[in-house]
Amino acid sequence: MNLQALHQYLQGRTEPVCAYLYDLAHLRRHVQGLRRSLPDQCQLFYAIKANSDAPILQALLGHTDGFEVASLGEIERVRAVDGGMPIAFGGPGKTDAELEGALAHEVALIHVESEHQLRRLDWIARRHGRVADILLRVNPEHVPQQATLRMGGQATQFGIEEARIPDLIELARTLPGVRLRGFHIHAISNNLDAQAHLALLEHYFDLAEAWQQRHCLTIDWLNVGGGIGVNYADPSASFAWEGFCAGLSALIAARRPACRIVFECGRFLTADCGYYLTEVTDIKTARGRHFAILRGGSHHFRLPVSWQHDHPFVVLPRDVWPYPFARPAVHGATVTLCGELCTPKDILARDVPVERLRAGDCIAFLLAGAYGWHISHHDFLSHPHPERVFVDG
Template structure:
């Protein structure tokens, strides 16, 4: 099943985050993508630091008085990207020791780093405990014992939180991660037993809760409901241990519009629902002093990124138009629809050089790989294109290169560029 995205979404995203010059050339941070493609080769990823900073500040302001922000490194783990958010005041949420090292390289203090994920190995845990990580989120009993052993080896008491797989009342988002059997976290109905097990470990100090009920949430009321549920779970943990909680991590899950009909998350509606949650916190002496944190990734980086590919050939096949490019699923699995999507719909795409009024037509944009899965768009409304033209895949700042099978068919790695202050810097060289 396919669905063509409206060109209106692509145009709106370009107007909001980027620009076109008088010649119709798409620009990022004032720099023409045509020149960047010539200078750095294609395919390439281009990230606009100004869009990242603007998005972060808008979210920070909406959450003011309720929650702080820790950037979820998995969305885009390039140290230069992490550094942008660190400069804005964010901590980091990581899921491996390599991400820990990337965050440290970006300047994030280890005490501002949280470690989540269902399969933390002994080597990863040893690295982060030795490095002074701020908090580790426990997801199963075996992991609890590994963290305790790492603490004993290094002679430290490790600060930990319990990740809870909530009941069905907390579900929501495009990808539900709570209210069903899950490898993530302790089931809510087993929470008390998990609390008691952690409290029995001399090398562990239980300081918080981690809840992540769903991802790609576009509705404020859904997120607010999940957060309210999380505060209730936090109160239960605090009462069980008989002392105040220090952290309440309500997860990420803030979504961005990818497809026709998607509406952007309404930060105003989100802000309007926070006084009730803030009042709940302040009314409970066991929660009032806790640091509430959200860990968005996609929301912060997605809109700032563009994936640029060059047209190699254009062909007609049995009534369909195909544009074959040098970019594909080996660099951008999510855009191909093969990163968990059930219905494979098109990301917003645009020609880097505007068609000058030419009527757009439904176009399949495919990559160079020897598989029919390598399809960046199935029916994108694009103007006529020819060999050498450039295509831009928008909303590509998150879950792009490092979430893709880069080794498949052994094509070279694309460059990654960070644009800021009218200058483009290669933060990952081509090849």
């Protein structure tokens, strides 16, 4: 979707604009390209927590190898659009009802995050006359790479610490309700360095290979998580996917792992298919600083606040001005883009330069297709929800 298409959306609208627009054709092209570049031994799952809307999931059917979910509700969202898509079920807090639901919905793999979760799953599966295929989720002892979020290499609620994995392997072998199929190692999120990510995967290969040899294991799956980032500070400096895939091919050729290598990416797939459009309702100056008040904010688009960054945007000028008095504006200055909520934390970009911004213009926030609407506190202050438009073609 280009800027012309965004301008066309704005034509003739009289109410203050507030909308998400998602480009499904672009999403399919993007994911097809990512998947095509991966080595044959690899599979690409979509982590639907990034954006679980039915049109997004439907657009990805046939273009990914499966979906990764983190709740029974997400399992049901997948099954509502497709009855047979492979599902991997992660998350540290799975309830008995969720484990039962995973079995009932024919989830392909359940990522086990603790001994207690393992024992409960075995107990539930045996009661239903089932055997659940599992991966043990590992919290590795050492993760040298830096990223926005770290789930491993330190004390967190995620996974089983590396030192305990041998005991859990042996325990799993004694439980008739589970079948150990491999390991899940997802230690960091939003990594922008392709070479660092290759080194991280080599570390994962080392761990899996050591456990295979020590325990005479045959594993079918090594889920290396997602963690591949999106550069919100400079969208033109994206993760070097092609170079990463070339390096991964060389790594696989050298190490010759016998299992499938599974990625479960979310943000990296859907971020750039979405835009958040919101109208400037007022511009004001306080103590020498300029503020643009938006019809919208973090109750619709919480990502910038939760990650504490200035989100990239473009200004969409609108020349219609219905009032008989002067139009508030700022020229050649920095401005802070604020939402409509009654809190000073409702800021989507702080002190960013603009050539011209007027009340009545629109802001189009880029890279809003992942972790935008879906992580936001929609009904705080009971403002109207944004329109949500899915464009295909």
